[in-house]
Amino acid sequence: MIVDLSHEIVSGMTTYPGIAPPRVTVVTSREQSAARLGTGVSFEIGSAALVGNTGTYLDSPYHFHADRADVAQVPLERLVNVPVAIVDAFGEPEVTAAHLGDPGALWGKAVLVYTGWARHWGTSRYLETDCPHLTADAVEALVNANVALVGIDSLNIDDPADPNRPAHHGLLGADIPIIEHLTNLDRVPADGARLTALPAPVRGMASFPVRAVATYDA
Template identity: 50%
Template sequence: MAAAETREHGRRVVDLSHVVRSGMITYPGLPGPEIVDHLSRADSRARYGPGTEFQIGRITMVANTGTYLDTPFHRYADGHDLATFPLSQVVDVDGVVVDASDVDRVAIDESTFGGTDVAGRAVLIRTGWSRFWGTTRYTDGDHPFLTRDAVTWLVQRRPAVVGIDSVNIDDMSDHSRPAHTGLLAAGIPIVEHMCGLEHLPPDGFRLHAAPVAIAGMGTFPVRVYAMVDQGGSRGSRSRQP
């Protein structure tokens, strides 16, 4: 799915989120959302004046739907949840794209990051996997993921947030989930199922991924977008020697 782009005050706004649709499957084994009318426009007409109508929708879904943010509470009972997580880590954050789309294996290791400066930044890992969104290939398990050494490398350098355009930042066959375990233990949130990273420059953009403030939940869909500075070029940062 291509990212939607608009312009605001001379800057490009790039939408990095999948559209949530009724019945769609985000992750294998989890149900798709159900989107229905709680109050239809036709039924609302009896409540309001002539020519006035409204729609009130209802959605039933698991938290891991579409493009979503994982906070530490997703993995740790004593971690920050959606209501207490610091917005400063996911709002107006200096971003960098790490291009892993040319890696000839699904395991993304430390070498992929090269000498990229990630401290305090939004690190977005472009794998190209989002091109399979909505197909069985996307969720078949043979997807790009971070290795343990890559996670250790990131934790040591303290990025503000890490995002990826794959079905899981972890190898789904590794039930210890080292990426979620390591990053969330360090207070580094994760955004999964991103899209449109190919529309971003290597840097020169600000990421926004604010969640709804829900107490007692660690994960929820977010409308992730980037504000690209005027003059920012398209492309992504390739591995450095």
């Protein structure tokens, strides 16, 4: 089975309050190309102007730490065919270390936190800052468990009201990349799935959209 964990990017949409929306435009239209090609032949070239933090995206360590890997430098071993552990925190305002269960079971895995917040995607409710997030003790447990990656289906992996941003600072400081704004985590088994989530390798970018997919045997 293949489960798409990424939201579609639509021109003009809002991912996060204050972040400019993406703009998808046509650079060369089919009509323009048809004028210089053979009969019945045409193509289109488009342009997407977007902030790295658009849709479902990967935060690289460089996002919070200037001396760490950007999106082009994150090791592929952390992003391709990584075993998944789903943390079920549906409806919880905060995700604590207690929600993670046995840290030993998370070792080397992509830990994906299911809060259910994705059900609000595309509404004003999704953008409100009382979104589910990780607590500092959860971050410490994840770092100590040497996880490969942490993802969440929420507006922010941190409490937007906390200026210290413990999840971003702590996870990225340990070279653990983050994926925010995931979806469809309720369709992924708690264990046994694998995650692939690849950004375009753009040098100097701290964050970039990914097509995240989970695969598992039905």
